[in-house]
Amino acid sequence: MRAEIKKDINKIQEGMKNDIDKVKEEMKNAKEELKSEMVTKIGEVKQYVRRQLESTETGLPTVGVGGTPTADIQENEGPRLAFRALAQIKPPTYDGASSWANYLLQFNAAASANGWSEKEKATSLIISLRG
Numbered sequence: 001m002r003a004e005i006k007k008d009i010n011k012i013q014e015g016m017k018n019d020i021d022k023v024k025e026e027m028k029n030a031k032e033e034l035k036s037e038m039v040t041k042i043g044e045v046k047q048y049v050r051r052q053l054e055s056t057e058t059g060l061p062t063v064g065v066g067g068t069p070t071a072d073i074q075e076n077e078g079p080r081l082a083f084r085a086l087a088q089i090k091p092p093t094y095d096g097a098s099s100w101a102n103y104l105l106q107f108n109a110a111a112s113a114n115g116w117s118e119k120e121k122a123t124s125l126i127i128s129l130r131g
């Protein structure tokens with residue numbers, strides 16, 4: 001009787017091992033399939049982003065150090081350096097109480113950070129001096 005019980009237990013254990021092996025294999029296959037799908041989707045997204053970036057870059061001039069364009073840009077050019085609008089620093093207003101040298105230093109720092117041309121600096125200076 002003990003021999004039969006041991007035999008039955010061994011059969012059950014063997015069946016469980018087979019079931020576990022099947023589940024492991026199914027999980028491995030599912031993992032590989034999911035990995036393959038993800039690699040494909042990532043490739044598609046990369047291509048989409050690359051195409052979008054290329055189409056966007058064709059409308060922007062090349063920009064050098066300090067945000068100034070390296071190529072000559074016409075003043076009447078449409079969306080000229082549209083990325084500048086993302087982070088503008090407001091120049092200080094001159095109140096006459098502080099020193100002119102200190103004000104001019106702050107104004108030039110704001111103009112440089114904003115990447116303004118000479119014409120833009122002049123316009124902003126006029127507005128700032130009006131108070």
